Amino acid sequence: MSAMQNTIRIDRQEIPFTPGQTIMDAALAAKVYIPHLCHYPGLPPSGNCRLCVVEIENRSVAACTTPAAADQTIRSNTPELNEARKALTQMLFVEGDHICPSCEKTGNCKLQAMAYYLGMLDDHFPQFYQRREIDASHPDILLDHRRCILCDLCVRASREVDGKNVFAIVGRGTKTHLIVNSPGGKLANSPIATTDLAATICPVGAILIKQQGYQVPIGQRIYDQHTIRETSLQEHIADCDKLKRKEHQDIER
C-alpha cells in the first residue's frame, strides 16, 4: 500500500492517517478540530457524548470511535452538524445542574467552553432538576454528581493511567450515574489522590480539588484566554504531568 492511499478527506482537506487510527486521531494529528467532550487523546475512546459526530456519505458516526479508512469523505464543520452539536451540548446542560456563575469550574469548564464555541445562547430544552448527591467525604476531593455529564473520562483515567479503578458509570437511562468503586461508595474510602489523573481530568465541575477554589481569578482562566478549539488541539495524556505542573505554577503565581 503506498503512502498516498492512506488519506481521508475532512471537509475537503486531505489528511494522512496510519492504519489503526480513528478519524479523531488523524484529525487531531493534522490539527483539524472536531468538537469533543468525552474524548481525551491517549485514553481509549468511548463515544458517549456524540459531540464529535461527523458524516460519511449519509451516515452519522462518532469520529472518536470510527476507524479511519482510505478515501473516506467526511463532513464535520458544517452548519447542520454544528447545530446538532449545540443541541447535544444543550441536552447535557439541562440534564444536570450547570449554573456557571455559581460553579468554581467556570472558565476552566469544557462544557461551558463548548457552549461558547458553538454559539449556544440558551438551554432551549426544559431543565431536568434531578436530585443528585454531593460526596464531600474525601478531605481533598469533592464529587458533585449534579454536574456530572457521564463522559466516563475519570473512569478511564483511573483505570488506564492511575491503575486504581476508582470510578464506574452504572444504571440505565436517566438513572445512569457515576459511582465510586469502594465499600460504602464514598470517595473517602477509595484510593484516589489529588495527583491522580482521575482527580483532574473532569471536563466539568463534578470532580474538584478542594482548597484551591478561586486561586486563579475569573478572567484569567483557561477559556478566558483560549477557545476550546485551541486547547483541544494541544491535549494529550502524555502531557498531563506537564499540565499539572503548569497549573501548580499558575496557582503559586
Place this chain on the structure above:
Amino acid sequence: MTNSCQHNSFNLPQEHLLHRLHALQQEYLHISPQAMQQVAAEFNLPLSQVAGVVAFYSFFSAQPCGRFHILFSNCTSCGYLPDGQNLMQLLAQQLQVNPGKTRADGLISIGETSCIGLCDQGASLLVNGIPLTHLNPDKITQIAQQITANISTDKWPAEWFEIHDTIYRRNLLLTTQLAPGSALQQAITHGAAETLTTIQQSGLNGRGGAGFNTSKKWQLCREAPGDAHYVICNADEGEPGTFKDRVLLRHHAEALFEGMTICAFIIGANKGSIYLRGEYRYLLSHLQAVLTQRRKHGLLGRHILNHADFHFDIDIVVGAGAYICGEESALIESLEGKPGIPRIRPPFPVTHGYLGQPTVVNNVETLIAAAHIVAHGSSWFNSVGTQKSTGTKILSVSGDCLSPGIYEYPFGVRIQQILGDCGAQRVQAVQLGGPAGKLIGAPDFNHTISFEDISTGGSFLIFGHQRDLLTVHRNFAHFFAHESCGFCTPCRVGTQLLKSNLDKIAEGHGTTNDIETLKQLAFLIQHHSHCGLGHTAANHVLDGLQHFPQVFAAHLNQHFVAQFDLDQALESARQITRRDDATAHLD
C-alpha cells in the same frame, strides 16, 4: 478489552452472574450492598461491575420488593390499561399500596414493566416472575384476596396461569415438526461447505428485522480466525407486541436447537448459548428438558451423531429485564456478565463477539428456518415468498382485532389481507415491527411485508378507529425513555425530552413550537445515537407527524403556555404540609 474478557471468563465459576443475582433476588427480595460485595468476591469481579449489573437490569433491585412482587405489562396490547380501565391502580387501591413502593409490612409491591410478550392473552402481569393472563377487574379483586390471605402463588387457581397459543395461519415453518436429528444428519452427510451453500441458495435473511443474509453471516464467522467460535440464539424478544418466539420456544424448541447445532457444525463452534429474556423464565424448564433429550439422543455433547470431531453443547442464560439486550452486541455484553451497553461497531460480532471471538448471533425464527432448509432443501424454501424475501414470516398479531395470535405468511403478503384475516375492522393505524418499527395508516395498507417493502421483526400492532394515537405515542416514548441504556447523550437525554414533550402536548400545554421541538429531537436521536435503539426510538413520532398530524394538532394550544407549571411546582410543598385544599392551589 479482549484480554480482560478472557481473563474474566477464565475465572468464571460455573454459575452465570445474572443467575447468581437472580437467586439472591428471589431469596432476599433484593440485592443488598453486602450481597453485592460477596458476589464480587465470589466472581473475582470489581464491586462496581456487580453494582453496575444490579443497577442496569429491571428485575434486580437494591431495595426490598414485596413477598408478592407484581409487575404489570405496560404494553399497548398486554398492558394494564384495557378499555379505559386502570387495572394496576385497581389492585394498588385494593391492597393499599403505592405502585413503585413496597408496602410497609413487606407483603406486596406493585410496579410496571415493558411488554412481557403476552399480547394475545389480554392484559397480563408477572407475579414473582410467573405470568398471569386475561386480567379483568374481577380477577384483580380475586388476586387481591389471595394476596391479603397470604396464599402462595402455587395454590392460586391453575387456570389463571394458562397461556393458550393460537396459531391461525401455518406455512413452511409451522406446518411440520422437524424430526429430531433429521436436518443435522443431512448437514453431516453433505458436509459444512455444501450445507452452507444450501442456506445461501435458500436466500434466508435474518428474521430479527435487520435482515442480514444468514449464509453471509455464517460464512464470515466461519472464515474469521479465533481461539473458539460461538453460536448465540437471540431469544430476547423484547419488542412490544411480539410473542412469536414465545410460541416457537414452546412448540419448536427441537428445530431451534437443531438450527443452532447446524450453525455450530458450519462455523466450527463447540459452545452455543440461548439468551432467553427474563420475562420468559417460565420456559426454562421446558427448554432444559428438550436439551437433555437431545443429549441423550446424541444430538448434543461429544461426537454428535457419532461424528469423530463434532462436539457441541448449548447452555441457557436468562436475562433480567432490559430491552436493549436484544441488540446483539449488548446481548453479548450481558452474556459476559456485564450491563447491556452496545459495543462500538466495527468490529462486528462475526469477528469479535462473545469473549472477543467470532460469534454468530441469530434470531429464534432464523435458526428454525435454517434447520428446515437443511432438512427440506433450498428450493422448498425459496419457492415461497418474493424474489428478494424468500420464505415466510411469522407475525405476532395483536391489538384491536378479533383473533390476536400467530400468523405465518409468505413474504409479500399485503397488510390489508392480514387485517382481514385477523378480523380487524375500521383500522386507524398499524404499527409494524413494534415501537421501533413503522407506523402506517389506511393509505399504506396495500403495502407488503417484505425486506424490499416494509420489514418487520414480527410485531403487528393494530389500532382501531377509537384509539387515541397520541396515547400510543406517549406509551412508546415512555418505553424508550425507560429502556435507553443511558450510554450516549442523544438517546439518554433525547428520549426523556421526547417523552416529556409528548406528555406536555397530551396534557394540553403544547403549542406549535413543541411540534418543531419534537421534529428536532426526533432527528437528533435518530441520526446521532450510538446504537439501533436510538436510531429507531423516534421513528414513531416522525411517522405520526407525517401520517397523522391531526392527532398532535388537536391537542395544541393557540396561545403561549409556559413550560414551567407553577401549580405543579407547589406539589412537593403540598405533600410536605399535607394540604390539598383550594387555597393550596394557584387556580
